[in-house]
Amino acid sequence: MSKEELQVNFRMPASLKAExxxxxxxSGRSLTAEVVARLNLSMLTEDDSGESLIPAKQAQEMSAIARQSIPATMKKRILQAINQAVAMGHGSAKADFTDLQLDSIPQADMDQLFEAFSEMLSDxxxxxxWDGPENLWIDFDEL
Structure with a gap:
């Protein structure tokens, strides 16, 4: 451990530690490296100065970490869209992913997302x- 690195002890829920x-x-990192990478990512989005340029390798790693949250966000929006439609008495729902800019992620990741959610809904x-990567139309009227 260098003089610039500090050891920090704190508590967290066991489920979070397992995750x-x-x-x-x-990702092939140690637990410490994973926590540091995720904290760096959260700090990056709070940095309003925009004056620091991170190395490309770090940008690549941070982008991969951020992509890991996309499936959970999409699932939450799908469930919310269906539940809201049901509560309103509608027979269909629309999940909007426009702000996620999914067309910017690798095609293989997109295909995997589409396949997973298509299977979930079919089952x-x-x-x-799917209306491109931006919208998902879900119908449950007159099945």
């Missing part, structure tokens, strides 16, 4: 149609 350990293993008996 971080899983993410660290997937639950919904009809659906």
């Amino acid at each position: 971080l350990e899983r993410a660290a293993k997937e 639950a008996g919904y009809r659906y149609e």
